[in-house]
Amino acid sequence: MKVKEADTPVHFPKGRFWRKKQRKSNHKKKNLLDNPYIKLESKDDFKALMGKIKWIFSHAKPVIPYLIFCIILNVIFALIGIFNVVVSKSLIDSAIAGNQSDVMKWLTIMITITLFNMCISPITSFLSTHSSMKLSQGIQRKIYKHVEYSDWLESSKIHSVSLLTRITSDVGNISSTILGTIPSLVSLTVTLVGSFYTLISWAPSIALVAVFIGPFMVIIGRIFSKKLKELYKAAQEEDVKYRSFMQESIQNIMIVKTFCMEKINMGRLEDIQNNKYKIAMKNTKFSVLTSMSMSFCSSLAYFTIFIWGILNITKGVTTYGTFTGMLQLYSKVQAPFSSLAGMIPGFIGTIAAAERLMEIEALPLEKAGTTENTEKFTKPDIEFKGVTFGYKENTTILDNINLTIPSGETIAFVGPSGEGKTTIIRLLLSLINPQEGTAALREEDIYEEFTRDHRHLISYVPQGNTLFSGTIRDNLKYGNHDASDEMIKEALKNACALDFVEELEEGLNTAIGERGVGISEGQAQRVAIARSFLREKPILILDEATSALDPETEVKVLKSIKSLNPKPTCIIITHRPSALNICNRIIKLEKGRLREVSRDSIYEVASELV
Structure with a gap:
């Protein structure tokens, strides 16, 4: 939504510090209004977001069977992972109790689970590569075909390097989200529910600590992710500038040489690289802040469980196997929250990528005749x-x-x-x-x-x-x-x-x-x-x-x-x-x-x- 400028000029007082403060305030307001992160402030915002998601899944139809199969496999692996914690706890307790038959039983189960994971992992890797290539190539063919048959005058307004970046990088981003992030999200949800259920049956108070810390980590991730869509678009646009400059200067190297533009071009290249550096550093800043906040929350919860376990072992209230199992379960409860927070930037980048590809599909097609x-x-x-x-x-x-x-x-x-x-x-x-x-x-x-x-x-x-x-x-x-x-x-x-x-x-x-x-x-x-x-x-x-x-x-x-x-x-x-x-x-x-x-x-x- 564009913000119209006032019809009459605004006159500020003559105070230098007041004017400086006012300029900062206006700049901040403008940034907030122009900030392109995902908004859900109105029905139109929600419809626009759902339209982008619908567009993404409409292009994912060819790999839906694999996606379902992958989700089922991930759920199975998640349940096996939780069960493996129970097996580990029982194995340690049996070993400490000196019960050799139970040790062999739980050890056999653990080895079977490990071998099963080893056998299934290569299959999922091959299926993942197959479906990822099919999905990416399918979307790329559709976008490329639309570019080929689009109105020449309209399509020529978009730089060729920008088109290339969208067809490659943005399509890859969408493919990664559909085939990687979505199955992982389902798997993390199952892991969270299963781990929390097991943890609450062992120690309800510790489960509450994990539940409190988890959403707090998601909120932290959401706060720091507000700028990520803006940074994603800025990074892509700067990358287009960089590639465009490199492509055109290399293609026209004779003109560069004959007009003695070498030094000027080096200056332009340095400017573009400096901008890319600044954007990358901003991205890193938000990533580091998010990581540090989450690490602090995670470490706080971990040490709480660790201290609780040590004190209970000292009192003889709990076993060593239960203690180690609880630490493993906490990591399985905490990991989904942490991963979910980490997925938010990926989702935002995917929505931004979809927007850029939808812009291409919005290009009008050429007038066709009767063959x-x-x-x-x-x-x-x-x-x-x-x-x-x-x-x-x-x-x-x-x-x-x-x-x-x-x-x-x-x-x-x-x-x-x-x-x-x-x-x-x-x-x-x-x-x-x-x-x-x-x-x-x-x-x-x-x-x-x-x-x-x-x-x-x-x-x-x-x-x-x-x-x-x-x-x-x-x-x-x-x-x-x-x-x-x-x-x-x-x-x-x-x-x-x-x-x-x-x-x-x-x-x-x-x-x-x-x-x-x-x-x-x-x-x-x-x-x-x-x-x-x-x-x-x-x-x-x-x-x-x-x-x-x-x-x-x-x-x-x-x-x-x-x-x-x-x-x-x-x-x-x-x-x-x-x-x-x-x-x-x-x-x-x-x-x-x-x-x-x-x-x-x-x-x-x-x-x-x-």
């Missing part, structure tokens, strides 16, 4: 009718444009930077949608507005180096997974790339690094063009696709495009006269409007744009 009709298009015309679009409110990039591109035509878009050339490409690729008007495909009696399904009709060569790490063959097959070597060589030949690929020591199997490291910019661009040729789609889009080629190679590539069979509709964004020469039409974008340029003005237009 059946999409496959019927073979030579579609492109039509823009009254298309208006702007990335920001009250800002228009394209203003009521109308344009028809007949099938098989080669058309160029030119214009100053920022006038909307790339925006038209994004409309064709359905990465964005018109705010007014329609962008559609037409062929005979079929008419459909552009959707994500129509990307199956488009080959696209974007600006810059867009190759992936892997072999050249892998990169080319991104255009057509089923392409044969003959098809690949033909595409490379048309892109003027076959010669240099064959000269490489491993040819098509040559491994290249991220963004084509290992080959030149011009070579990487030709591989990208060959990749688009392999798609063999009716629409080909070249966005400054020949900018890194020398004029002679560029002309050869453009002639290959003109001779492709079947001939695609080719849309080119370029500033180079050699590319403009092959176009049927040249369209200039200025101030959101389209204007056709005569062929006699090609060099004049090109010189204006250089």
Whole structure:
């Protein structure tokens, strides 16, 4: 809930100390209002919390059978643990009494319990790993799929490293809580009830001490955990900043070097690391305070039982076996309270993680079309009718444009930077949608507005180096997974790339690094063009696709495009006269409007744009 600022300014007295006190008070109030730990102050807070819990369990359906099985096993282990205390007590008392037959009986039972635990433990470990991987991977697939099919403009507002952190770290947090914390919570509850029942039957007064100390420890944990959700989110956001900085600076290391940014980047890195350090130290402070408080309470209760036991043994009121059993039972009563308090930060972190993942699932999906009709298009015309679009409110990039591109035509878009050339490409690729008007495909009696399904009709060569790490063959097959070597060589030949690929020591199997490291910019661009040729789609889009080629190679590539069979509709964004020469039409974008340029003005237009 946002707190609105007062309409009129607040005037403070001139006293320096009063103003300082007032600022502290205001800061404290603001922190309390903005504190994002779990609130249950209203029905809406409760509904929001239940919504997050429901979301978590809706994604846990595939592992529910294992979860139930795991809970049952944990309950059995908890009961066996309590019974083992009774066995230990009886064994010690029998040994002190010199009753050899009872000693052997209780010893046999203890060995059987130990062997049973040893045999079952590996099974639970394998099941735990299996279910944890299945759950994590299942949630990751769902989130990743949603990102892939989400609206491009909305998803691009979230940094890629933030998306990666949510898909990995936050999913891992949720998986750990569902498969680790929940079964442990049930087990601890059974242990608490069973241990308390046994303890109260042996010494009611000591049981009351344990019960009093336990809730007190939970309260302490709750007090110190109020800041933990805030710290969790702050830590995750700072981690995103750190990873983003590292990723971008390493990816753009050439820019860093050429702009002599090494020292400045080191300063930025130190600032981020200092912030991470401060958050980590705050986390540690709360953990230490919680641990110290709990240790004090636990030690107080332990020494109370210890003194009580020693005095009763001295008086002959209790046996040594009962004394040791009581100490073990107290630890089993105290441990659940301590563990429960320790689980609170985990639960808070899980709720925060769920919030972050729910934000991704809240991203709107792209507009889908009818695949059946999409496959019927073979030579579609492109039509823009009254298309208006702007990335920001009250800002228009394209203003009521109308344009028809007949099938098989080669058309160029030119214009100053920022006038909307790339925006038209994004409309064709359905990465964005018109705010007014329609962008559609037409062929005979079929008419459909552009959707994500129509990307199956488009080959696209974007600006810059867009190759992936892997072999050249892998990169080319991104255009057509089923392409044969003959098809690949033909595409490379048309892109003027076959010669240099064959000269490489491993040819098509040559491994290249991220963004084509290992080959030149011009070579990487030709591989990208060959990749688009392999798609063999009716629409080909070249966005400054020949900018890194020398004029002679560029002309050869453009002639290959003109001779492709079947001939695609080719849309080119370029500033180079050699590319403009092959176009049927040249369209200039200025101030959101389209204007056709005569062929006699090609060099004049090109010189204006250089």
